[in-house]
Amino acid sequence: MIEDKNQQRTQLSDLGEFGLIDHLTKNFKINHSSTIKGIGDDAAVLNFKKQVVVTTDLLVEGVHFDLSYMPLKHLGYKSVIVNLSDVYAMNATATQVTISIAVSNRFPLEAIEAIYAGIETAAKIYNIDVIGGDTTSSNKGLLISVTAIGEVDENGVVYRNGAKPNDLLVVSGDIGAAYMGLQVLEREKEVYKVNPNNQPDLEPYTYIIERQLKPEARKDIVKLLSDLDVKPTSMIDISDGLSSEIMHLCTQSKVGCDLYENKLPLDPQVISTCEEFNIDSTTVALNGGEDYELLFTISQDDYPKIKANPNLSVIGFIKEEKEGMHLITRADTKIPIKAQGWKNFND
């Protein structure tokens, strides 16, 4: 929300497509032995000893992000993270990404450089090779399409469809924070429109804003589960909201579940901000989305291995399919779980 009037602006047309790609990718290094050839040919060449997982996600300006509060570097970072999260949700190791960007002429080179700086940071932190992509113009706005690739032992893959009755339903980290961060950012945007000189005090919201602008993918949970010798029976990442993801797991596994309201892991900032905004924190936890935590099921036999871990919360039990999917409230009433999640196509 702070505008730098002296930004350097280099026209993209000065470089051309190939000059631009060379310029943006010159710092990328190859770290994986599975990457035989990265950027610079018609296609990248990879060599895997294991099974390969592939996932892709589009981020569209005005739909998935708002540049009035999303710094471009964070956007680049987040565009990688949301894809890595899907790779980890297969219990796989993320190894490569391709990055395609469509961008209008209103963006100077420095803007694309900032996006790539975020991509580079994510690639370093998560040990990913950037192996290709496409950069083109658009008539309007900015769009980032990322494809992530990972590898996993044949017996290691965890699908969405393996949950069994009596399994425990487990979630990593805490949920609802990214959604509440977005509410704060949207409010500050409205304040800024009225009074651009207002200096907002965002100190009470640092955690939830960071969860929205700079989410992390739970690579550490995949390692932790491996170290604990726990193989989930099913797993999914939380991008669209907990209730939507629970419904995916249960539907694909042909099971039902009981989810306990009092077990939902909420950060204190989520609770206090929900009070401030007069929103029910359970509704936020169920439908917020963009948490990029992992939701998975484990056999009860594995419970002793995970129960002491502060990164993991048991939030429910898998039931027979005919028993349906329910939230058990603090008042001990049963409410059917409904997905709200994704509504991009609504007007």
Next chain:
Amino acid sequence: MIEDKNQQRTQLSDLGEFGLIDHLTKNFKINHSSTIKGIGDDAAVLNFKKQVVVTTDLLVEGVHFDLSYMPLKHLGYKSVIVNLSDVYAMNATATQVTISIAVSNRFPLEAIEAIYAGIETAAKIYNIDVIGGDTTSSNKGLLISVTAIGEVDENGVVYRNGAKPNDLLVVSGDIGAAYMGLQVLEREKEVYKVNPNNQPDLEPYTYIIERQLKPEARKDIVKLLSDLDVKPTSMIDISDGLSSEIMHLCTQSKVGCDLYENKLPLDPQVISTCEEFNIDSTTVALNGGEDYELLFTISQDDYPKIKANPNLSVIGFIKEEKEGMHLITRADTKIPIKAQGWKNFND
């Protein structure tokens, strides 16, 4: 350019993201043993015995296509083809694609179905598994991002950087037709704006228009070269124009070349349409782009194997790097080759 006033329109918001993806992909079948899990989890799971090639391309409305003359089914088809072409340019077999589409609410379900019908047709003809993707809304326009995956024996990969002095420069099919097809379509669009009742006679342009609207990727050439026991020393596909691709091959291989104007393979429709538009056909062949033919180099020892083949034209010789890259004209003058190709970022 013919509008059907009775088009059926189903709002995308009636389906939601998951309903939409299920609806669009229900007919896709898995044909490759390397596809362990396709659509329906956080990521697809693949298992390759060979090396893997990965490539990605974005097609943006108003930049790469114009819906006033590009039928949506053809667009879906072409979006797959342009990516398969890159896979074949590695001398690989294309096996899987992911498809991501961003689309504004002005498009009804039937429009997306038409795009997917084209994708399905391409997948059938080229024997490709559609293994995943993302469908989201956009504020404006239509954008398709495709990632294609292929497999190839470790010794079979052909890069851009293996051309050697005295190698022959070879191109498949003919070139310049897609560009001239675009010129005809652009002209008819202007005529239509002035007089919507005009019925254009496009009969003299059927080949060049089809090359623009429904290009094919040269899977057959990869098989042909294998059958002939010819392994190119370098290869690239012609997406940006012959001169641009020659410069990529020569620069990456650290060689020069002589290209012969009188050897450029031109279809008679390209020559006649160039005359009609008063454009030099050599300029079109060099800079037109979107031909999706393969440009490659072979050892002179392999010349007897290819010389009788009507699909292949020897168009030049590789020289030492210090001799530079030149076009040898019909008048036997030497002109340095310059890339014009891609100018999307120019205003």
